[in-house]
Amino acid sequence: MKILLQTLLFGDAITSLKLRASLGWVGNDQYSINDVPQRFLYLQEYTNNGGYTFGTGDNFFTGIQQGDIANKEVTWEVARKQNIGFESDFFKGILGINFDYFYEYRNNILTNIDAVKPEYVGAAFKVANVGETENKGFEIELKHNLKINKNFNYYINANFTYNRNKILKKADPLGLLPYQKEEGYPIGTPLMWKNTGYFGSYEEIQNSPTQLGNNNGIPGDIEIIPGDLKFLDFNNDGVINQADAYRQGYGTVPEMQYGITVGGKWKSFDFSVLFQGSTHSLFMKQWEIMWAFSNNDNVFTKHNYYWAPEIANDAQFTRFYGKSWINNERYYSTYEAGSGTYIRLKNVEIGYTFPAAITQKALMSNVRIYFSSNNTFMWAKEKYLDPDNRDTRGGKMPPTRAYNIGLNVNF
Amino acid sequence: MNDVMKNIKYLILFMILGLTACDDFLDRAPGVNLDEDKVFTNFLNAQRFQADIYSGLTSRFNALGSYQPVPLSSASDESESNAGYHGTKGFNMGNYNGLDANIYFYYSAIRKANLFLKNSERIPFPDAKTKDQMLGEVYFLRAFYFNEILKRFGGMPIMTPTEMFVPGDDLMRPRDTYRDCFAFIMGDLKNAIDLMPVTLTTNEYGRATKGAAMALKARVLLYAASPLFSQKTGIWGMGGTTDDWMDKDGKTWWLKAAEAAKAVIDLKDDEGNPVYALYKTTAANKADDYEKMFFKRRENGNKEIIFYKHEAPVGFTSNEINVWMPSGDFAGAGAVQPTNNFVKLFEMANGRYIDEAGSNYDASKPYQNRDPRFYKIIIYQGSSWQGATLDMSTTTTQFPAGTFLTGYFVRKYLPEEIKKNTTTTSYHNWIFFRLAEMYLNYAEAMNEVEGPSQQVRDAVNMVRARSGVIDIPVALTGTKKTMRERIQRERGIELCFEEQRWWDARRWSTGEEGELAAKWFGGPMNRVVITKSGSSVSYNEEAYFTRIYQPNNNLYQIPLGEMYKNPLFVQNPGY
Numbered sequence: 001m002k003i004l005l006q007t008l009l010f011g012d013a014i015t016s017l018k019l020r021a022s023l024g025w026v027g028n029d030q031y032s033i034n035d036v037p038q039r040f041l042y043l044q045e046y047t048n049n050g051g052y053t054f055g056t057g058d059n060f061f062t063g064i065q066q067g068d069i070a071n072k073e074v075t076w077e078v079a080r081k082q083n084i085g086f087e088s089d090f091f092k093g094i095l096g097i098n099f100d101y102f103y104e105y106r107n108n109i110l111t112n113i114d115a116v117k118p119e120y121v122g123a124a125f126k127v128a129n130v131g132e133t134e135n136k137g138f139e140i141e142l143k144h145n146l147k148i149n150k151n152f153n154y155y156i157n158a159n160f161t162y163n164r165n166k167i168l169k170k171a172d173p174l175g176l177l178p179y180q181k182e183e184g185y186p187i188g189t190p191l192m193w194k195n196t197g198y199f200g201s202y203e204e205i206q207n208s209p210t211q212l213g214n215n216n217g218i219p220g221d222i223e224i225i226p227g228d229l230k231f232l233d234f235n236n237d238g239v240i241n242q243a244d245a246y247r248q249g250y251g252t253v254p255e256m257q258y259g260i261t262v263g264g265k266w267k268s269f270d271f272s273v274l275f276q277g278s279t280h281s282l283f284m285k286q287w288e289i290m291w292a293f294s295n296n297d298n299v300f301t302k303h304n305y306y307w308a309p310e311i312a313n314d315a316q317f318t319r320f321y322g323k324s325w326i327n328n329e330r331y332y333s334t335y336e337a338g339s340g341t342y343i344r345l346k347n348v349e350i351g352y353t354f355p356a357a358i359t360q361k362a363l364m365s366n367v368r369i370y371f372s373s374n375n376t377f378m379w380a381k382e383k384y385l386d387p388d389n390r391d392t393r394g395g396k397m398p399p400t401r402a403y404n405i406g407l408n409v410n411f
Numbered sequence: 412m413n414d415v416m417k418n419i420k421y422l423i424l425f426m427i428l429g430l431t432a433c434d435d436f437l438d439r440a441p442g443v444n445l446d447e448d449k450v451f452t453n454f455l456n457a458q459r460f461q462a463d464i465y466s467g468l469t470s471r472f473n474a475l476g477s478y479q480p481v482p483l484s485s486a487s488d489e490s491e492s493n494a495g496y497h498g499t500k501g502f503n504m505g506n507y508n509g510l511d512a513n514i515y516f517y518y519s520a521i522r523k524a525n526l527f528l529k530n531s532e533r534i535p536f537p538d539a540k541t542k543d544q545m546l547g548e549v550y551f552l553r554a555f556y557f558n559e560i561l562k563r564f565g566g567m568p569i570m571t572p573t574e575m576f577v578p579g580d581d582l583m584r585p586r587d588t589y590r591d592c593f594a595f596i597m598g599d600l601k602n603a604i605d606l607m608p609v610t611l612t613t614n615e616y617g618r619a620t621k622g623a624a625m626a627l628k629a630r631v632l633l634y635a636a637s638p639l640f641s642q643k644t645g646i647w648g649m650g651g652t653t654d655d656w657m658d659k660d661g662k663t664w665w666l667k668a669a670e671a672a673k674a675v676i677d678l679k680d681d682e683g684n685p686v687y688a689l690y691k692t693t694a695a696n697k698a699d700d701y702e703k704m705f706f707k708r709r710e711n712g713n714k715e716i717i718f719y720k721h722e723a724p725v726g727f728t729s730n731e732i733n734v735w736m737p738s739g740d741f742a743g744a745g746a747v748q749p750t751n752n753f754v755k756l757f758e759m760a761n762g763r764y765i766d767e768a769g770s771n772y773d774a775s776k777p778y779q780n781r782d783p784r785f786y787k788i789i790i791y792q793g794s795s796w797q798g799a800t801l802d803m804s805t806t807t808t809q810f811p812a813g814t815f816l817t818g819y820f821v822r823k824y825l826p827e828e829i830k831k832n833t834t835t836t837s838y839h840n841w842i843f844f845r846l847a848e849m850y851l852n853y854a855e856a857m858n859e860v861e862g863p864s865q866q867v868r869d870a871v872n873m874v875r876a877r878s879g880v881i882d883i884p885v886a887l888t889g890t891k892k893t894m895r896e897r898i899q900r901e902r903g904i905e906l907c908f909e910e911q912r913w914w915d916a917r918r919w920s921t922g923e924e925g926e927l928a929a930k931w932f933g934g935p936m937n938r939v940v941i942t943k944s945g946s947s948v949s950y951n952e953e954a955y956f957t958r959i960y961q962p963n964n965n966l967y968q969i970p971l972g973e974m975y976k977n978p979l980f981v982q983n984p985g986y
Contacts, residue, residue: 046445052465055614056710058723063463064450066526071578113578118977119515120568120584121576122522128578175975242971326495 015089022083029076031110031127041110041126044070068124075129079106085139096143102163103136113171130171133187137163137255154264161257179234179246188251190284193244194232195335198307198315201226209233212240212328227307227319228327229335245332252390254340255280268355274347281340281387289384289394290336293323300384300394340387342380348373366410374402451530454537461527461545464552465617467520470720470841471910472731472824475499475511479734479746483511487913488752488931489903491938491956493816497746505959507968507986512563514973517556521570524553529572544618547606551619551627554599555843557592558631562914563967565983566592566646585979586646593635593649594657600628609680613710617721622678622686626717626844629671633852636664636859637918639965646981647966669856675717675849687846689877690715697879698783704845706826706837717844724836727829731839737790737820739810741797742831747908749789749819751937751952756903757785762881764900777939777950783879784904790820792941792948797830804941804948816955817938823908847874847905855898863894871898874905899927917965922984924962933960961985 031038044067051063085100109131117125139161147153165186172181180191193212199205205224212231213222234244256279263272288298292306307315318329329335351370359367378386385391386398450456473480476498485492486502501510527549536542560567568574568584569592576582587595603624611618634640635649641664644650653663662670678686690704690713691697707713725731727742736743755765760780763770773779778791790796792803802809803818826837854870861867872882883901888894899919903912912931920926935954942949963985974980 044447046447046450048445048459050463050466051459052462052468052617053722054462054617056616056708057614058721061462062459063466064445064456064459065463066447066523069577073579116582116976117576118568118582118584118980119973120518120570121582122515122518122520122570123576125578173972173975174978 013090015092016087017089018087020083020085020087022081024081026079026081027076028079029110038127041071041074066123068126071126071128073128074110074126075108077106077108077110077129077131079104093143093145096141096145098141098143099138100140101136101138103134105132105134107132107169109133111171116171116173128171130169131167132169133165133167135163135165137161152264152266154262156260156262158260159258162255164255177243177246182247185247186251186255188253189247190249190251190282190332190337191245191247192249192337193240193331193333194234194246194248195333196230196232198312198318199224199226199228199230200309200312204230209237210239212331222326222328224328225319226309227315229318229329229331229333231331231333249282249334249337250280250340252281252283252340254278258343268353270349270351270353272347272349273345275343276346277341277343278387279341282337283340283385283387283390283392284332285336285338285385285392285394286330287393289392291329292317292320295393297323298394302384338385338387338392339381342378342382342387344375344379344388345377346375348376364409364411366408368408370404370406370408372404372406374404375399376401447530451534454535457527457530457534458545460523461549464520464523464527464549467517467523467552467556468720468843470722470731470839472839472841473734474910479744480730481734481746482908483910483913484908485747486511486932487916488750488936489907489912490747490749490753490821491817491936492746493748493814494746503956503958505961505964507964509970509972510967512967512970514560514564514567514970517559518570520556521553522575524549524556525570525572525575528553529575543606544608547603547621547624548619550599551603551607551624554596554603554624554631555627557599558596558627561589561592561596562634562918564969565589565640565648565966569595583977583979586981588645589635589640589643589648590650590656593631596631597628597657600624600631604628609678609686616709619718622675623718623844625671625675625678626849629668629675629849629852630844632664632668632671633856634914634918636668636856638921639918642921647983663860665856665859669853669860672849672853672856676846676853686714687717687849688714689846689850689873691877696783697877698787701784701878702787702823705824705840705842708838708840711838715846716840716842717846717849719843719845720841722839725839726834726836727831729839732825732829735821735825736829737796737801737810738814739807740799741809745810745814745820747821748815748817749821750817751819751939752931753903753907754785754789754791754819754939756900757789758782758880758900758904760881762884763887767887774950782904786822787878788821788823788904788907790822792818792939792950794822796822797827802943804943806943818941819939821908842909847877848911850874851898851902851905855895855902858891858894858898862891863888867894871901874901878905920962920965922962922965926962928965929960929962931960932964933958 031041046064046066048062049065051061053060082103083100085098087098089096108129110127111130113125113128113130139159141157141159143155143157145155167182167185167187170182172183182189199208202225205211205226208230211224211228213224231240231244233240234246237243258278259274259276261272261274264270287294289300292299292303302316305311305314305316306320307318318327321327349370349372351368354367356366359365380387385394389396389398445456450460472482474483475481475486476496478496479494481492481497481499482490483499484490485497485499492499528546531546536545566587566589569587603619604621607619607621607624609621611620636652640648641652642648649664652665654660654667675687680686690700690707692700694700704713704715709716727733727736732743734744734746736745738745758764758781759770759772760782761769761771765772771780778785778793786794790801792801794801799809803815824839826839829835829837850870850873854867857864857870858867868883868885868888875882883897888897899915902915906912916928916931920928934957936956936958937952938955940951940953942951963983966983968986969980969982974982
């Protein structure tokens with residue numbers, strides 16, 4: 001569906017304006033476990049597997065096992081996709097605005113249903129058409145392109161994308177607390193405790209709900225002392241336990257992404273700058289980056305700033321506890337959640353093109369010298385890890401920063 | 412226009428033909444050529460399927476944890492695991508949510524058994540004898556696995572060949588009563604005992620026999636007769652001490668347990684010879700036989716074992732050995748360390764407990780003149796091990812600081828010839844049932860029936876004599892109660908580390924404060940701190956950890972995840 005519309009109201013201001021809308025259904029029957037596509041979901045397979053050792057020679061007798069239980073009713077999942085938006089251009093390229101609103105509804109999503117299958121069933125089931133999700137959002141793109149005079153022109157392109165998804169239906173166990181179910185939350189929203197800082201004193205510990213030690217809050221826990229983590233009593237029952245973990249924060253895929261490019265030309269000089277970034281995402285940090293001395297005694301700079309009364313406000317880590325872990329830092333909590341919010345100066349480039357009069361004498365049609373840089377700078381909430389990297393423990397190589405000086409010569 | 416319509420008609424016709432022409436070969440997953448028909452209409456395939464039902468049997472030397480997994484004895488007072496990541500730590504701190512639960516594991520083996528039974532009529536067995544034997548084994552295994560669940564949780568859903576759930580079924584079932592589960596197991600065992608042979612050919616070793624099913628029957632009856640299960644009703648117990656509802660023979664469950672154990676002891680083969688015998692050789696030190704019994708199979712003259720996990724010999728690098736092996740110079744993980752609570756349970760050589768009058772126990776020489784089995788079960792200060800004299804004092808040079816906690820290691824189950832940097836291997840039997848247990852089952856049950864009679868006494872002394880242990884003192888066991896306590900202690904020593912005490916203490920309790928299980932598995936755990944000064948050695952007992960054991964821990968907690976799934980499930984009391 002395409003409409004081309006020239007309004008009388010704005011007259012010549014509108015160079016072009018397109019409205020667009022779409023509606024479609026897409027089927028999908030691909031399902032993978034660890035990147036291995038699962039085919040034949042409706043077929044009951046048997047494999048040569050398992051077995052036992054018999055006899056004085058201890059020979060292993062290979063067995064035959066029933067595979068995961070087939071789902072004879074399985075069908076494909078369906079996504080209904082809707083789109084509405086416009087493309088526009090005002091004043092012959094000086095201002096362009098593109099906008100799209102999208103909505104996607106998926107149902108019959110192939111879902112692992114083991115979470116609702118009691119263990120006495122005694123077998124793994126193949127996936128079933130259970131899941132239901134929606135995803136909606138918009139994209140906006142602004143373009144500005146202006147030629148001031150023969151010596152100077154510039155352009156600005158900016159884009160912004162927002163999307164929010166929601167699990168409408170999933171194989172959540174019936175008895176799970178509503179705020180612990182996946183249903184109703186965006187995909188991948190972590191289930192975790194909320195950390196409200198470090199305990200500053202014994203008085204504070206005494207006046208707070210009973211906290212998680214190292215044994216899930218049941219008898220046998222270690223004693224909590226100042227410098228340990230303080231967790232939020234979400235259900236206000238005076239005790240921190242399993243029921244105080246709730247779905248909160250964001251998934252690992254950012255809800256908002258943005259970018260802006262500015263470029264132009266002044267006489268023989270040209271330049272361009274690209275910023276990009278995203279926000280509303282989380283990644284959970286564990287091991288080396290969080291826990292001092294973990295995995296063969298790794299320590300980060302942050303571990304120097306362990307909690308102590310003198311630096312309580314600047315602590316980057318719980319109280320110091322030596323090499324064997326004994327405190328309550330290893331719970332899945334907001335203490336371990338890293339923010340995915342960042343803006344990166346992705347690329348900068350400045351160039352100079354020598355006047356044609358000079359270069360043509362040297363039989364060269366075009367000579368340009370330039371300086372550029374990639375990954376020049378980043379502003380991020382997370383200090384130690386690159387949010388783009390999906391690194392959860394501090395072991396991955398971050399994107400490298402590069403500076404280039406170059407010369408382009410065309411004959 | 413007419414032409415177009417005609418063409419469309421043909422096109423539609425063609426499409427319909429195309430749809431109906433689906434061939435079976437298109438439905439085949441590549442590389443897979445087995446389906447239910449092919450498995451159960453071919454004897455060799457059915458045999459392989461049946462063999463895999465055995466894979467639910469595991470040696471439990473490394474029952475709990477993922478790194479350096481430790482045995483269940485470290486959850487009981489027999490031993491301690493010296494590092495926080497060891498798998499029994501949760502139990503020691505009173506956390507029962509999901510530990511050692513294994514519900515899925517055992518039920519998946521039960522499902523295999525059910526699938527076999529469901530298809531058994533169409534399997535082309537070569538002869539009736541083979542059919543009987545294979546079916547008998549499957550009945551036995553189903554009973555064995557289900558009993559593992561029953562003793563942990565109490566009544567749980569009974570799964571039969573009609574409960575082969577598939578996606579889309581209503582999966583929710585309530586827990587069945589203890590009686591129903593018990594009766595179901597007894598039914599399976601009756602079939603198994605009827606169908607299975609008494610003896611096996613050597614290439615069948617490892618398979619279950621009639622004796623294995625009889626031994627399981629004896630144990631299941633013993634558990635059902637015990638206070639924890641006999642007194643409770645519904646999901647949690649038998650609701651009475653007398654059989655007035657199953658065979659309705661009016662016998663007490665204790666008597667039936669005693670008879671079942673006696674039947675195993677008396678079992679004869681086709682030539683009329685006893686099938687089982689306590690392992691005895693002509694060794695000068697009779698306790699040597701106790702030690703070696705765990706490394707020998709029937710073909711090596713060991714007729715004591717009734718049912719065990721059959722596996723190839725293991726060497727130093729196996730977790731079965733390495734996790735238990737002393738650390739330091741001996742290069743093991745040393746992760747299984749007997750507590751001083753347990754070491755104090757060993758009698759003196761004169762048959763007295765160390766705290767009884769006339770024991771002659773000398774606290775400054777705690778390892779002298781003890782039960783002969785002590786020297787085969789425990790590695791202690793000054794004992795000789797793999798050519799070295801053990802030094803577990805505070806100034807030892809054999810161990811780096813912090814590698815031992817209690818002052819002991821386990822010697823039982825460790826073949827001394829398996830040393831670091833060698834490739835020596837040994838049979839290493841994880842025993843599910845052995846004859847000594849049947850004697851002790853018989854003694855315990857019969858004592859409950861008729862008090863400390865001569866046959867009770869004989870049965871206990873039979874087991875003790877094999878290891879060169881003096882008879883139990885008659886003067887100290889004149890009543891049912893004193894004899895009961897003596898037998899309980901005897902089981903603790905003879906069957907230590909065999910995953911018996913953890914269950915025994917529970918079944919001897921009923922969930923009240925101050926009972927055996929809470930007394931033994933909760934409270935302070937003690938070690939011995941050994942200091943040397945010159946040639947003199949001093950031993951000081953000190954508590955190193957206070958374990959949590961609540962009276963309700965006699966039954967495991969139904970894992971919370973299972974409770975969330977199933978609204979029909981009732982949680983065990985106290986969780």
